[in-house]
Amino acid sequence: MAKIEMKTPLVEMDGDEMTRVIWKMIKDKLICPYVDLKTEYYDLGLVERNETNDQITIDSANATKKYGVAVKCATITPNAQRMTEYNLKEMWKSPNGTIRAILDGTVFRAPILVKGINSLIPTWTKPITIARHAYGDVYKNSEMKVKDGSKAELIVTDKDGNETRQLIHEFKGSDGIIQGMHNINKSIASFARSCFNFALDTKQNIWFATKDTISKQYDHTFKDIFAEIFETEYKSKFEAAGIEYFYTLIDDAVARVVRSEGGYIWACKNYDGDVMSDMVATAFGSLGMMTSVLVSPEGVYEYEAAHGTVTRHYYKHLKGEETSTNSVATIFAWTGALKKRGELDGIPELSAFAEKLEKATVQTIEDGIMTGDLYVLSTLADKKKVNTEQFLDAINERLAKTV
């Protein structure tokens, strides 16, 4: 059988530890036998990041801007222990943070649902995709402890030196605390555009919520920017696609989410997204089943698994012990990227292949063949735990029958 030809290369960002091991297996077993894979390869493994003073990460992000689609393996974000383990020149920043800053993107996380792995919330039968704004608010705050008898004010000095002041609180009878936060309209607008684009792309409704009734300037600005961009740039496109933009208060949103069946995108401010993404991920089950895609406001896409490098499994693997690491999210990162490349380059066979690989992966688990993390969750009566490699081989058996 002739392999499927590609036109534009995918930007391939290799990574670390167990996910690096899986990365190669997925390519060798599930992609390269069927696709004449064209990639521009960037090794974001920690060794190479250290060698290149992290230039490789910057180069990979710029390549993603140029070509439009990337697929990324999980990577180590160094801490003190990694400094010695890898003999690092510097504690290099998180590659995801660097790439996100260059692409100005928003991260969308969505669970992969399979029969037998049930959500802890029984009504959630379709995925809930969370989009988290990744700039400002409490993550870039300025805060102080304040002594009794102090007066705290907000002071803004404009470019001509004029001051505007506003009282925060006069502390009488107790010490206290204060906090200053900011955001920038440009970042909020990018967030809104990424969300609306992704909703159109995946044909799902999008929900957004803030506490605008209480925060009449800060949160209300988020609401206003979303509303204006929607009205002027997206309303007719949404109508044509038959999808909706729905705005509500954050507490109402939480209540509706819990009662919903899923199947939409939930755009969250930075803090809400931090908290809610953990809640949603936990309710849907395993980290190994959570995908993540970074979407820029210009429509550049970078696909990855939401989990890390699965260090504990890697150390076992190095000792020659058997591992049972879930490769599903990493497979779906590849299929997401291949589908997008097929769509952009007009190669329907490529997109169709990616869909078949996704179906074969889901079918394998629904046939009762799964890795250890899923084995403990699955309610299937007839189930079998397999090792990392056997799982990929079982997918390939099913894939080979459909292509």
Ligand code: NAP
């Ligand atoms: P992790 O790699 O996601 O793993 C945490 C635990 O979750 C694992 O030990 C494993 O539990 C379970 N798990 C996660 N993914 C799994 C999979 N595919 N199959 C089976 N089990 C899975 O998170 P971490 O241990 O906090 O971080 C490890 C490294 O990854 C760190 O260096 C961190 O910087 C990096 N990281 C990278 C990214 C990224 O590149 N996007 C994201 C997060 C973390 P058991 O051990 O109980 O089996």
Ligand code: MG
């Ligand atoms: Mg969190």
